[in-house]
Every structure is written in structure tokens, then in C-alpha cells.
Amino acid sequence: MIQLKGIHKTYFGAQPLHVLKGIDLDIAEGELVSIMGASGSGKSTLLNILGILDDYDEGDYYLAGTLIKHLSETRAADYRNRMIGFIFQSFNLIAFKTAVENVELPLFYQGVGRRKRHQLAMEELEKMGLTDWATHYPNEMSGGQRQRVAIARALVTHPKIILADEPTGALDSKTGVEVMQLLKKLNSEERITTIIVTHDPNVAAQTNRIIRIKDGVIEE
Amino acid sequence: MLELIAEIWQTTKRNKLRTSLTGFAVAWGIFMLIVLLGAGNGLLNASNENNNRYVDNSMMIFGGQTSKAYDGLKEGRQVSLDDNDLQVTQSRFKQNIDKAGAIINEGGATITYGENYVSSSLQGVYPMFADVNKTKISAGRFINDIDIRDQRKVLVMPENQARELIPNNAHALLGKTVKVGDMAFTVVGLEQEDKSRMSSDVCVPFTTLKTIYNRGNRVGRIVFSFHGLKSEADNEAFEKRYRATINRQHRAAPDDEESIWIWNRFTQALQMAKGTNIIQTALWIIGLFTLLSGIVGVSNIMLITVRERTREFGIRKAIGASPASILRIIITESVVITGFFGYIGMILGILANLYMDATLGSKPIETGLFTTTVFVNPTVGIGTCVAVTIVLIIAGTIAGLVPALKAARIRPIVALMAE
Ligand SMILES: Nc1ncnc2c1ncn2[C@@H]1O[C@H](COP(=O)(O)OP(=O)(O)O)[C@@H](O)[C@H]1O
Numbered sequence: 355m356i357q358l359k360g361i362h363k364t365y366f367g368a369q370p371l372h373v374l375k376g377i378d379l380d381i382a383e384g385e386l387v388s389i390m391g392a393s394g395s396g397k398s399t400l401l402n403i404l405g406i407l408d409d410y411d412e413g414d415y416y417l418a419g420t421l422i423k424h425l426s427e428t429r430a431a432d433y434r435n436r437m438i439g440f441i442f443q444s445f446n447l448i449a450f451k452t453a454v455e456n457v458e459l460p461l462f463y464q465g466v467g468r469r470k471r472h473q474l475a476m477e478e479l480e481k482m483g484l485t486d487w488a489t490h491y492p493n494e495m496s497g498g499q500r501q502r503v504a505i506a507r508a509l510v511t512h513p514k515i516i517l518a519d520e521p522t523g524a525l526d527s528k529t530g531v532e533v534m535q536l537l538k539k540l541n542s543e544e545r546i547t548t549i550i551v552t553h554d555p556n557v558a559a560q561t562n563r564i565i566r567i568k569d570g571v572i573e574e
Numbered sequence: 575m576l577e578l579i580a581e582i583w584q585t586t587k588r589n590k591l592r593t594s595l596t597g598f599a600v601a602w603g604i605f606m607l608i609v610l611l612g613a614g615n616g617l618l619n620a621s622n623e624n625n626n627r628y629v630d631n632s633m634m635i636f637g638g639q640t641s642k643a644y645d646g647l648k649e650g651r652q653v654s655l656d657d658n659d660l661q662v663t664q665s666r667f668k669q670n671i672d673k674a675g676a677i678i679n680e681g682g683a684t685i686t687y688g689e690n691y692v693s694s695s696l697q698g699v700y701p702m703f704a705d706v707n708k709t710k711i712s713a714g715r716f717i718n719d720i721d722i723r724d725q726r727k728v729l730v731m732p733e734n735q736a737r738e739l740i741p742n743n744a745h746a747l748l749g750k751t752v753k754v755g756d757m758a759f760t761v762v763g764l765e766q767e768d769k770s771r772m773s774s775d776v777c778v779p780f781t782t783l784k785t786i787y788n789r790g791n792r793v794g795r796i797v798f799s800f801h802g803l804k805s806e807a808d809n810e811a812f813e814k815r816y817r818a819t820i821n822r823q824h825r826a827a828p829d830d831e832e833s834i835w836i837w838n839r840f841t842q843a844l845q846m847a848k849g850t851n852i853i854q855t856a857l858w859i860i861g862l863f864t865l866l867s868g869i870v871g872v873s874n875i876m877l878i879t880v881r882e883r884t885r886e887f888g889i890r891k892a893i894g895a896s897p898a899s900i901l902r903i904i905i906t907e908s909v910v911i912t913g914f915f916g917y918i919g920m921i922l923g924i925l926a927n928l929y930m931d932a933t934l935g936s937k938p939i940e941t942g943l944f945t946t947t948v949f950v951n952p953t954v955g956i957g958t959c960v961a962v963t964i965v966l967i968i969a970g971t972i973a974g975l976v977p978a979l980k981a982a983r984i985r986p987i988v989a990l991m992a993e
């Protein structure tokens with residue numbers, strides 16, 4: 355599903371920072387993988403490249419057999435929309451939209467009609483046990499609920515991969531466990547390839563495979 | 575589209591104060607534009623109405639004084655138009671001149687009917703005078719060809735003067751004999767009064783007046799209507815030709831421009847139209863500049879909005895929003911805000927115009943000598959409203975363009991890190 359060959363990434367700030375120094379990685383369809391490493395080791399950088407949110411300087415990245423390289427913003431947006439579901443540490447819901455409107459948004463960008471969109475979003479919220487919260491705004495919900503809305507939004511387009519950057523980082527340990535169980539369940543039931551960045555060993559332990567990054571390379 | 579509007583409502587709701595302040599600038603700009611154009615139209619309509627009193631395609635010729643020495647004669651010689659000039663005018667310019675006539679005036683005539691009298695002045699005219707001057711006859715008829723041929727003692731009197739003679743029933747004067755000085759004249763017509771000009775003269779046949787007052791071969795002014803002179807250049811060429819012909823009759827230099835005076839109402843109307851265009855263009859420019867501050871305001875508020883919503887746009891892009899769709903959001907928002915407040919300004923402006931129309935519009939102003947209207951129908955037409963709508967859409971697009979491009983260029987990772 356994912357194939358990385360010799361990926362390099364340098365941030366050109368005040369001082370150039372060579373973050374990824376030749377990443378080689380294969381992730382098969384349906385895998386549940388975690389990426390671990392020290393803070394600042396480049397985990398988020400790698401995930402952003404996988405999510406086509408950022409460019410890389412060298413190497414090749416194949417996603418579901420398609421070479422992802424030098425895409426226009428419009429193409430990148432389209433690929434993200436159809437193939438990738440994002441789950442962020444800080445949820446990243448749109449504050450002035452209700453739960454169901456947030457979940458509908460990716461479908462809106464696919465051009466799905468209003469009614470169909472609403473129906474699909476409600477189905478997804480139901481799976482998360484949030485039917486009663488559909489018309490609530492994010493600031494009326496708990497962290498766990500918000501993260502489940504975010505997961506519903508990531509899943510509503512039936513993406514090929516789920517990318518989660520510290521999905522439990524902003525949650526208390528109990529809700530964190532619940533969210534992890536949800537992600538595990540989705541992975542096993544719907545066979546969606548899932549990649550979780552974390553520095554929590556308990557989270558990593560629940561995945562099938564742990565990838566460790568150190569000094570810009572992978573040491574498995 | 576409905577969803578876009580709903581979304582715009584959601585976002586502007588959060589910035590009510592700022593949006594309404596900016597909106598006020600736009601509304602004010604459009605309000606000024608509409609009021610200015612309306613007032614301008616009012617003035618122009620009024621001056622058009624005042625000018626419509628004359629037939630456009632006519633000229634009046636006055637005698638003058640030579641300004642050049644010519645043919646052995648010195649400059650400064652008086653030139654008076656005479657029978658020969660009228661005859662030349664009638665015969666040599668058939669190509670362009672329809673009907674030519676002349677006018678002579680005789681001031682200070684007392685007209686008596688029974689006990690009553692009115693002091694007036696006489697003008698001897700040809701029948702064509704009624705057409706050129708748009709004289710409106712309210713009873714009876716105007717001077718005709720037989721009057722001219724037989725030098726009849728008939729006259730056409732303005733109604734207000736007739737009222738002086740028979741106070742209750744001016745029309746009863748029709749057919750009656752009145753005395754002009756000590757000569758008897760028959761009243762054959764009454765002229766509807768026109769308050770917008772100075773008191774009119776009593777009209778008598780040209781030939782009658784000329785004989786009675788011993789004017790010899792003098793004809794006073796020559797007047798004629800013409801056709802086939804479409805452009806200013808045509809008119810100039812004709813005037814030059816005409817002037818040369820008449821000057822030759824008086825041994826004046828053919829190109830002497832002061833020997834006779836030509837008052838061409840057609841070129842005057844052309845110049846009026848030109849002036850009208852200039853005024854209207856100027857009003858548009860003033861209005862648009864007023865609107866400009868509104869546009870800058872909207873552009874500013876959109877820039878602030880974009881900065882505040884950076885993270886939101888990052889999220890949207892991460893889940894699949896194309897740059898074009900972000901561009902569309904901002905531009906539409908800008909156009910909707912501009913359009914919404916612009917229309918408020920437009921409606922207020924139209925109301926202000928209607929108010930002006932009700933208070934000042936068509937209200938005659940008494941100058942003592944004559945009455946005139948400053949404002950006639952000071953409103954703008956549908957055409958202007960359509961033009962303003964287009965202006966608003968363009969203005970909104972311009973206002974939104976820079977902020978929208980900025981929003982569309984936001985990189986999702988940068989946006990997601992913003993807070
Ligand atoms: N946009 C950026 N510009 C410059 N430096 C960056 C940028 N993003 C991250 N970095 C730097 O790159 C390194 C790796 O960052 P990151 O991938 O976020 O690490 P992690 O997620 O493993 O903590 C850090 O030192 C960080 O400061």
C-alpha cells in the first residue's frame with residue numbers, strides 16, 4: 355500500500371535542518387503500524403509526507419501504486435480527499451460547524467449532494483455512538499467525543515489509509531485507551547491501513563508493528 | 575450557492591461590528607453615486623426641457639459690424655439684413671434650407687380694447703416662425719401666407735395679455751377688433767403662455783409691420799429651418815458658405831465672422847449633449863472614488879478574515895479542498911458583502927432621489943422675469959441600477975482578489991501549525 359524509497363527531507367530555515375536522511379519503508383494493505391521516536395526526530399515530518407501535506411526532496415513515494423511526487427496543489431488535495439483520512443492530536447474540527455457538518459465536509463469536496471452527504475455523515479457518527487451529538491458544536495463536546503467526530507470525518511470517504519498524529523496526545527488515559535480500541539477495531543473490521551505516530555509505548559504496544567525513527571533513519 | 579451564502583452568514587456573524595462598519599463604507603459609496611447621478615440627471619433633464627422649446631435644426635441670423643477692411647471699405651461698418659438677404663437665403667440654399675423667414679420687432683405698442691389696454695411689443699413674423707419657435711396656439715390660428723401676401727392687419731396675442739383686455743374670458747377676444755396705437759387689428763389667434771420665457775410679443779404679419787412702420791428694405795433677423803446637416807463639420811461648412819454669400823451682398827470679406835452673427839441651435843444642442851456626457855462621466859468618477867474607500871475597507875476585512883481563518887483553510891485543504899474552492903469562498907464572500915451593503919446604499923439613494931423629486935423636482939422657481947425648473951425628474955433609470963450592480967460585483971471581486979489569492983496559497987502544514 356505504501357512504499358518509500360530513500361526519502362530525504364531538509365527544512366530550509368535560518369539553518370538548514372536535514373530531518374529525514376533516506377527513509378525506506380513498506381507498509382502492506384490492512385496493516386496497523388505505529389511510528390515511534392524521540393521528540394523532534396521527524397515523525398510528524400514523515401507522516402506529513404505520507405499524507406501529501408508536504409513535499410520531500412529526494413526519493414520516491416508510492417501510494418497504492420501511484421507515484422506521489424511534485425503534485426499540483428489541486429491534485430494533492432484530490433488525492434488527500436479520496437485516499438487519506440487524517441486524525442490530529444488537536445482534532446482540527448471547524449469550530450463554527452456542527453459535528454455532522456464537520457463530517458460532511460470531505461464529501462462536499464467530492465461533490466456529493468447535500469442529502470446523500472448528510473445521510474453518510476449520520477451513518478458514520480452513529481458508528482461512533484454520536485448520533486445525539488450530531489447538531490452540537492465542537493466546543494460543546496468532550497475531548498474524546500471530538501476525537502471520535504474527527505475519526506468519523508476521516509472515515510466518511512472510505513480512505514485507503516488512516517494517518518493519526520498522536521491521536522491520544524490530548525486525551526486523558528482512559529479516553530485515550532477508548533480511542534485506541536476504536537482505531538484497532540476499525541483496522542480489523544474494515545481492513546483500513548492505519549499508521550499511528552506516538553511516543554506512548556502503551557499505544558505502540560497495541561499495534562502490529564512498531565517503526566522507530568532515530569537520526570533521520572528507520573531502525574526497526 | 576445557498577450553502578455558500580449560509581456559510582458566509584456563519585462567518586460574518588462572528589465579525590458583526592467590523593463587517594457592518596465596512597459595509598457602511600460600501601453603502602455610503604453607492605448611496606453617493608446614486609444621489610449624484612440622480613441630481614445630475616435632474617439638472618440635465620431640466621436644462622433639456624428648457625432647450626426643447628426650440629426646434630433643433632434651425633438657425634437665426636443677426637446683422638453685425640464688419641471686422642475687416644475689404645473691397646475698398648473700412649472695417650467697423652454696420653451690416654443690416656435686408657430683403658435681398660432673405661431672398662438669397664430662400665433661393666440659393668434650397669439643398670439645406672426648408673423655409674426661411676424674417677422677424678422684425680417694434681417695441682412699445684399699446685393695445686386697447688374698450689376701456690382696457692395693455693402695453694406690449696410687436697414682432698412681424700412669417701408663418702414658419704410658429705414651427706421654429708414651437709409656438710402653441712390655444713385658440714384660433716397663427717399668421718398665415720394670405721396674411722403676409724395681403725398685409726392684413728391681424729395679430730396673435732399671448733393669452734396672458736389677452737386676459738388684461740378681457741379679464742374673465744380671454745378667449746372671447748378671438749375675432750374681436752383691438753387697437754394697436756390707433757390702428758385697428760383683428761385678433762385671429764391666442765398663444766398659450768409659456769412661463770419659462772420672458773413675456774412674448776404680439777405677432778403680426780411680417781409684411782404688415784414692415785409697411786406700417788416704414789422699415790424700407792430692412793428685415794431685422796432672418797430665421798430658417800434646415801435639413802441634411804448631420805455633423806458639426808457639416809454645420810460648420812454650411813455656415814461658412816452661408817456667411818460668405820451674405821457677406822458678399824454687403825461688400826464684406828467672405829470670411830468676416832462679425833459682419834453677421836449665426837445662432838445655430840443644432841450645434842448648440844450638440845454641444846449641450848457633449849456637456850451632458852462630460853457631466854455624467856464626472857459624476858460617475860466622483861461616485862466611483864467614493865466607492866473606492868469602501869472597496870479598500872472590504873479588502874482589508876477580508877485580509878483579516880483570511881488571517882483569522884488560516885487554520886480553518888488548512889483543515890479544509892487537508893481533507894480535500896482545492897485552492898480554487900478556497901478562492902471561491904473568499905471571492906463570493908467579498909461579492910456578497912459588497913453586494914448586500916451596496917444594495918442597501920442603492921435603495922437608500924433611490925429613496926433620496928424620490929424625496930428630491932417630491933420636494934424640488936419640477937418645482938418652478940420664480941425669477942421675476944420668467945420661471946424655470948432646476949430639477950426635473952432627478953432619478954436614475956434601470957440602466958444605472960444594472961450598471962451599479964455590475965460595478966458592485968466587480969468591486970467585490972477586486973476587493974476579495976488579493977485576500978483570496980493569499981488564502982488559496984496557504985500551505986496546509988503551515989496552516990495546521992498556525993493558531
Ligand atoms: N516547517 C518547519 N520548518 C522548519 N523546521 C521544522 C518544520 N517542521 C518541523 N521542523 C523541525 O524538524 C524537526 C522534526 O520535527 P517533527 O517532524 O515535528 O518531529 P516530531 O514530530 O518527531 O516531534 C524538529 O526539529 C522541528 O523543529
Ligand SMILES: [Mg+2]
Pocket residue numbers: 397398
Ligand atoms: Mg510531532
